[in-house]
Amino acid sequence: MIQESNSSQILQTPRPFTSREPGAAGGEKCQFCGGIVKKKTVSFDLWKKEKLYVFKSVPAKVCEQCGEKYFSPKIYGLIDKLLKEKSKPDETMVVPVMSLKKFADEAEAFG
Numbered sequence: 001m002i003q004e005s006n007s008s009q010i011l012q013t014p015r016p017f018t019s020r021e022p023g024a025a026g027g028e029k030c031q032f033c034g035g036i037v038k039k040k041t042v043s044f045d046l047w048k049k050e051k052l053y054v055f056k057s058v059p060a061k062v063c064e065q066c067g068e069k070y071f072s073p074k075i076y077g078l079i080d081k082l083l084k085e086k087s088k089p090d091e092t093m094v095v096p097v098m099s100l101k102k103f104a105d106e107a108e109a110f111g
């Protein structure tokens, strides 16, 4: 079941980057695994109200070890704003949807 998200919940996976040592150049570490975090441009997708949004060319910091993405508060706010304003997308794409509805009983077959 897809739950309706409000603006404070939409970005559960990408987290805003909070540097523990402001001003420490290049010394940023992943908050989860302690790996090195490097500047990258990333793509990610998120669901909001049963609609899938894909964001690309997003400036972020990415952990080289676990792949955790961090965004600056500005980017975080911008994404939120784009979703709220229902801005016209730069492009759209067709997403294949596969239903496994006829295998609904399969979840009872194990465990």
Ligand SMILES: [Zn+2]
Binding pocket: 030, 031, 032, 033, 034, 035, 063, 064, 065, 066, 067, 068
């Ligand atoms: Zn990490």
